[in-house]
Each structure stands twice: as C-alpha cells, then as structure tokens.
Amino acid sequence: MKSETKTCQNCKQKFVIEPDDFTFYKKIKVPAPTFCPECRRQRRLSWRNDIHLYHHTCGLCGKSIVSIFAPDSPMTIYCNKCWWSDKWDARDYGKDIDFSKPFFEQFRGLQNAVPALALINDNDIASVNCEYTQDVAFSKNCYMLFIAWKMENCLYSRYGAQGKDIMDTETVAGACQFVYDSIFINKCYHCRNIYWSTALVDCAFCYDCRGCSNCFMSFGLRHKQYCFKNKQYTKEEYEKIIADYRLHAWTGVQRAKQEFENMIQQYPRRFANLWHCVNCTGNDMLHCKNMKDSFNVWKGENCRYFENGDGPKDSYDISIGGEHNQCYESITPDHSYRNLFTIFSWKNSEITYCENCHSSKYLFGCSGIKKGEYCILNKQYTKKEYNIFRKKLITHMKDAGEWGEFFPGSLSHFGYNETVAQDYYPLRKRETIARGLRWRDKLQFTTGKETIRFQDVPDSIDEVQEKIINEIFSCEQCARNFKIVPQEYMFYKKMRIPIPRRCFYCRQAERIHFRTPSRLWHRTCQCAGEKSGNKVYQNTIKHFHGTNHCPNGFETSYAPKRKEIVYCEKCYQQEVV
Ligand SMILES: [Zn+2]
Ligand SMILES: [Zn+2]
Ligand SMILES: [Zn+2]
Ligand SMILES: [Zn+2]
Ligand SMILES: [Zn+2]
Known part of the structure; x- marks a missing residue:
C-alpha cells in the first residue's frame, strides 16, 4: 500500500496516511480516518474533564459527593460505592436499535439515562482519603490529584506514579518524595523546581540534570555537587549562595524563577526527550520502541498518536492509557484488547463505541456495563443476534458518516472550556458555539470573597x-x-x-x-559549527561536523519560531553528556 494525502473533514488541512497506518486500520477493521491527527486529538480531549470538580449528590444513596459532572448535568450520578455495586444493572436501561435515527444521537440518549460514575477513582475501595481526585487509583491522602496511581500525600499534581509528599508536579515517573513545582522527574528527593531530571537530591531550579545533589540554578549537569549556575563551589560557598537567594520567601522565588528562565535559554536543548528509546518520534518518552508521534509515555511499543501513559502496545490515537493492545481512538482503554472508540473502559476485549464499560467483551454502543457480553445499546442479545445486529448497525452508521469517527465533541458531557481540549486548543465562547460545541458559563468558583491581601x-x-x-x-x-x-x-x-x-x-x-506541545515539526540542528545558529551558545568542544553547520534533521516539539536553541542528539551529547 502507498501513502495517501487526505484533506481533514474538520480543519480542511492536508494530512498523510502512511502504509503502516493502513495496515493497522485494516487489522482492526476500521476505515481510514477523515479527521487529521490534531483534530482527532482535539475531539477526544473534548470528552475529558480532568480538573474541574463539582459538588453533587449520589442518585442512589443520597450522599454528598464530588463529581466531574456539573450539578446541572442531565445525568444521574452515582458515588463510587453505589456505581460499582450490584445494586443496579446497566442492562435495565437497554434500548432497541432505531434504524431511522443516527447512532450517536441514540447513544447520547442512553448516556443520559444510565447512571454515571461521579469520578473515576477508587476512593474508599483501593484508595483512602482521595475524594478530590480524578483518574486516580491505589493512592492515599491525596487532594486535587489527576491521572495518577500509587501516590501518597500528593497535592495539585497531574500524571504520576509512586510519588510521596509531592505538590504542583507534572509527570512524576516513579519513586519521588518531597518534590515541589517540577516536571518530568524520576527518583528525586527533596527538590523544588526541577525539570526533566533524574536522581537529584536537595536540588532547586535544575534542568536536565542527573545524579546530582545540592545543585542550584543549573543546566545539564551529571553527578555534581555544590554547583551554582553550572560552576563548582565549596560546600560553604554554595550554602551562602543559596541562603542569599531566600527561597523561603516570595520575593526570593520570583527572582530565582526569572534568572532560571533566562539562564536555560542560553543552553541548547535536546531536540526531544527520548530516553532509552528505539526508533521513536515524539517527546518525553522512556523505554519505548517503535512509538511514533507519541508523548509522555513509558514502555510503549508500536503505537502512533499516543499520549500520556505506560505500557501501550500496537494502538493508535489514545489519550491516556496503560497496558492495552490494539486499541484505537480511545480515552483510557486500560488493560484492554481492541477497544475501539471508547471512553474510560477498562479490562475489556472487542468493545466498540462504549463508555464506562468494564471487564466485558463484545459490546457495541454501551454505557456502564460491568462484566457483560453481547450487548448493543445496553440490550442483551445472543451471540448470533449480536453479530447480525452489529453488522447491520455498522452499515447504518456508514450511511450516516458515523462509522470510524469518535463521538462528536458536540455530544460531550462537558462544556468545551471544562475539558482538556481547551488547554491545548483554546477557543473563545463565540468560536466554540459557532463550531456546535457547548460552553460552560459558570465554572464552579467564586471571586470577591477574599479575606486577606x-x-x-x-x-x-x-x-x-x-x-x-x-x-x-x-x-x-x-x-x-x-x-x-x-x-x-x-x-x-x-x-x-x-x-x-x-x-x-x-x-x-x-x-x-x-512544556512543548504534543506536536512535531521537522527541523534541522541549530549547531552552526562552533556556536549555536543564533550565536548565543558557544560549544565547549569540537563536534563531528567541524566548523560546518551540523547537517542533522529531526522531528521536534519545538516549533520553528520558538527561541530555544535546539540541537540534534549527537551535538547535544557532545555538549552535555
Ligand atoms: Zn484537521
Ligand atoms: Zn451512593
Ligand atoms: Zn488563577
Ligand atoms: Zn547537530
Ligand atoms: Zn554540533
């Protein structure tokens, strides 16, 4: 098969489908996409509200609860314990397929009828004291924690595993403790404002440092101690410098932040953070193989357009996931095989167009099914009936232009401005409504009630x-x-x-x-021989390309107009590692 250039149905931009992509679509029996990768991602993200939490009442036990759904949502919301209990059965809401109406409209009706899970977490089941968390499991004493597991005493953070006593972080890749305001870190202890760093102890304001202790305001250090602005000091000198900055004071931190931001612009950046990766394109990846256009992922293999998670295999278009295989266009299809077009559905096999279905197989257009099989729109069928109706429904969806498309953003449970899509593809209210998407006027917060200046x-x-x-x-x-x-x-x-x-x-x-966006641009290395192309950075040693401009190109998440100096792996390694 040859690659094919298509025009996105949504943004009208051209995009290319490669031979490998066609092979994947053929294997999982879906048509090639009509939306470009960016528009597909935006559409999926418009179904994720990760951080806006509301007060609600459980529709079954009447308890006050926290929920990702606003109080005016048309859905009945159940607390964790009630939702996961056998006090109700989602099959009781089963509907016949109406071949005179579009499928998505029927599915939306079903979603409104079936009780929804207030929050995706296992509080009071496998987690303790984690009421204000979303997409969190096996954790303890966490508050405003999102998309994380095995965390303890963690606050105001997103994407993490095995962290303890941390606050204001993004992407904690394991075994960190006492860390504040940091991004993409691993095995760090008692640190603040550290970025893309591993195995640091007592460090502050460090970028791409490894195996260091007591370093402050530094870039690209390896196994150093008592460094300030990449310069070696004695213990006494270092302690005096850091004390003078008064990092325990608001004014001290503001000064340090400003200096740090200026300082890191003076150094070249690695074109992408691909650590122990083979044949990958994307950014922020660790121990991955054949992952393309993927971001913020550990131990992934053979995926494309994957973001945020660990252990995905052979999947395309996944926004957050773990340990799944052959899944497509899904939000957290964790531990599943062939989840196609699904939202928050775990431990399934061969389910299509489902939300909140778990430990099930052979479902189509279902919501809230646990341990089920052969259901369509939550109605139970025999295996034979299921196969006949599934085929018929797919034909019906093809006629309506629905088959092969993720749920449209216009049907999302959330206002566009409540969702993660707004973080990455911000729209104003007027624009949002013009696109047929919903807007939430009242995000739940107060102003003007302050008691202190x-x-x-x-x-x-x-x-x-x-x-x-x-x-x-x-x-x-x-x-x-x-x-x-x-x-x-x-x-x-x-x-x-x-x-x-x-x-x-x-x-x-x-x-x-x-962070850089989850998008790639083709660029060439900015190492111009002895200096960076913008003359800001002077190389410290002679590179493989001598005094000529480095010939290497790469896929990077640093957009061409950005001011950071971007080096290829070879030039970066010569300077930093
Ligand atoms: Zn598009
Ligand atoms: Zn309840
Ligand atoms: Zn604010
Ligand atoms: Zn280079
Ligand atoms: Zn170079």
Whole structure:
C-alpha cells in the first residue's frame, strides 16, 4: 500500500496516511480516518474533564459527593460505592436499535439515562482519603490529584506514579518524595523546581540534570555537587549562595524563577526527550520502541498518536492509557484488547463505541456495563443476534458518516472550556458555539470573597502562622478564590516554600506552557559549527561536523519560531553528556 494525502473533514488541512497506518486500520477493521491527527486529538480531549470538580449528590444513596459532572448535568450520578455495586444493572436501561435515527444521537440518549460514575477513582475501595481526585487509583491522602496511581500525600499534581509528599508536579515517573513545582522527574528527593531530571537530591531550579545533589540554578549537569549556575563551589560557598537567594520567601522565588528562565535559554536543548528509546518520534518518552508521534509515555511499543501513559502496545490515537493492545481512538482503554472508540473502559476485549464499560467483551454502543457480553445499546442479545445486529448497525452508521469517527465533541458531557481540549486548543465562547460545541458559563468558583491581601502575608513562609488556613485568597492572575488546605500548609512549612499567589488552575496552566506541545515539526540542528545558529551558545568542544553547520534533521516539539536553541542528539551529547 502507498501513502495517501487526505484533506481533514474538520480543519480542511492536508494530512498523510502512511502504509503502516493502513495496515493497522485494516487489522482492526476500521476505515481510514477523515479527521487529521490534531483534530482527532482535539475531539477526544473534548470528552475529558480532568480538573474541574463539582459538588453533587449520589442518585442512589443520597450522599454528598464530588463529581466531574456539573450539578446541572442531565445525568444521574452515582458515588463510587453505589456505581460499582450490584445494586443496579446497566442492562435495565437497554434500548432497541432505531434504524431511522443516527447512532450517536441514540447513544447520547442512553448516556443520559444510565447512571454515571461521579469520578473515576477508587476512593474508599483501593484508595483512602482521595475524594478530590480524578483518574486516580491505589493512592492515599491525596487532594486535587489527576491521572495518577500509587501516590501518597500528593497535592495539585497531574500524571504520576509512586510519588510521596509531592505538590504542583507534572509527570512524576516513579519513586519521588518531597518534590515541589517540577516536571518530568524520576527518583528525586527533596527538590523544588526541577525539570526533566533524574536522581537529584536537595536540588532547586535544575534542568536536565542527573545524579546530582545540592545543585542550584543549573543546566545539564551529571553527578555534581555544590554547583551554582553550572560552576563548582565549596560546600560553604554554595550554602551562602543559596541562603542569599531566600527561597523561603516570595520575593526570593520570583527572582530565582526569572534568572532560571533566562539562564536555560542560553543552553541548547535536546531536540526531544527520548530516553532509552528505539526508533521513536515524539517527546518525553522512556523505554519505548517503535512509538511514533507519541508523548509522555513509558514502555510503549508500536503505537502512533499516543499520549500520556505506560505500557501501550500496537494502538493508535489514545489519550491516556496503560497496558492495552490494539486499541484505537480511545480515552483510557486500560488493560484492554481492541477497544475501539471508547471512553474510560477498562479490562475489556472487542468493545466498540462504549463508555464506562468494564471487564466485558463484545459490546457495541454501551454505557456502564460491568462484566457483560453481547450487548448493543445496553440490550442483551445472543451471540448470533449480536453479530447480525452489529453488522447491520455498522452499515447504518456508514450511511450516516458515523462509522470510524469518535463521538462528536458536540455530544460531550462537558462544556468545551471544562475539558482538556481547551488547554491545548483554546477557543473563545463565540468560536466554540459557532463550531456546535457547548460552553460552560459558570465554572464552579467564586471571586470577591477574599479575606486577606497578599501584601498582608509575610514574605517568608517562616513567619506565616497556621491561622492562614482560615483565610481566603484571590488568585493574582484570574481572581479565583482559593484556600490553603492544612496538608498543603504543612508541606510549605516543611519544604520552606512561600504561600503561592496563584490558584492551582493558573499554576497548572503555567506548567503546561513550560512544556512543548504534543506536536512535531521537522527541523534541522541549530549547531552552526562552533556556536549555536543564533550565536548565543558557544560549544565547549569540537563536534563531528567541524566548523560546518551540523547537517542533522529531526522531528521536534519545538516549533520553528520558538527561541530555544535546539540541537540534534549527537551535538547535544557532545555538549552535555
Ligand atoms: Zn484537521
Ligand atoms: Zn451512593
Ligand atoms: Zn488563577
Ligand atoms: Zn547537530
Ligand atoms: Zn554540533
């Protein structure tokens, strides 16, 4: 098969389908996509509300609960315990297929009828005290934690495994403790503001450092101690420098942040963070093989357009997933085989167009089924009937242009601005509505209820007293009111971190902005011989290409117009490793 250039049905841009892609689509028996990869991702993400939590009431036991669904949602919401119990059966909501109506419309009707799970977490089952978390499992004492597992005492963080006592992080890849405001870290202890780093102890404001302790404001160090701005000092000198910065004070942190941001622009960046990867394109990958256009992933194999997760195999178009095989266009098809077009459905095989179905096989267009088989629109069929109706329904969907497409964003449970799509593909209200998507006017937060001004909060955390947990702050960026929870206060005191002046939502947006987008551009190495092309960075040794410009090209998530200096692996290794 040859590659084929298509025009995206949504954005009208051209995109290419490669021979390997066709082989995959053929294997799982779906037609080639009509949306480009970006539009497919945006459509999936418009079905994910990860961080906006609301108060709700369980429709079965009447308990007050936390939910990803706003109180005005048309759905009945069940708490964890009720939803997973056998006090109800999703098959009771089964419907006949109506071949006079589009499938997506019928499925939406079913979604509205079947009780929804308030939050995707296992609080009170395998997790303890994790009420305010979404997509979290096997964790303890966590608050505002999202897409993580095996975490303890973690707050205001996203994407993590096996972290303890951490706050304000993105992508903790394992065994970290006492870490604050950091991204993509592994095996770090007692650190703050560290980025793309491994095995650091007592470090602050470090970028791509490994195996270091007591380093501050440094870039690309390996196995160093007592370094400041990449320069070696004695223990006494180092301690004086770091004390002078007053990182326990708000003003001290602002100065350090500014200097750090300027400093890291002076160094070349590796074109992509691919650690122990073979034949991969993408970014932020660890121990992967044949993964293409994929981001933030561990131990993946043979996938394309995968983002966020570990152990995916042979799958395409997955937004967050783990240990799944031959899945396509799905949101968290964890531990499943051939989930096609599914949302939050785990441990299944051969299910298509389903949401919240678990430990099941052979389902089509189902919602909320547990341990089921041969159901369509939640109605039970025999194996023979199932196969006949499945085929007939697919033909019906083909006629309506639905077969092979993910659920349209216009049918999403959430307002576009509530979803992850808004973080990566921001739209204004008018634009959103013009595209037929929904907008949520009232995201649940208050403003104007503040009881204290930041100028009345002591600069240093050392002088802040416990009564601060009774105060209400107003985010200096978005004016949203927020409080400091007791667990958070204790963390600030122990780590000597000043009280933040921005709410969690603005702090997270800042971290997202610090990362490059999940998209690739073809570029050439910016090493011009002895210096970087923009003359900012002077190479420290002679490179393989001598005084000529480096000839290497690559796929990078640094867009061409960005100001970072981007080096190929070879040039980067000569400078940094
Ligand atoms: Zn498109
Ligand atoms: Zn309940
Ligand atoms: Zn804010
Ligand atoms: Zn190069
Ligand atoms: Zn070079």
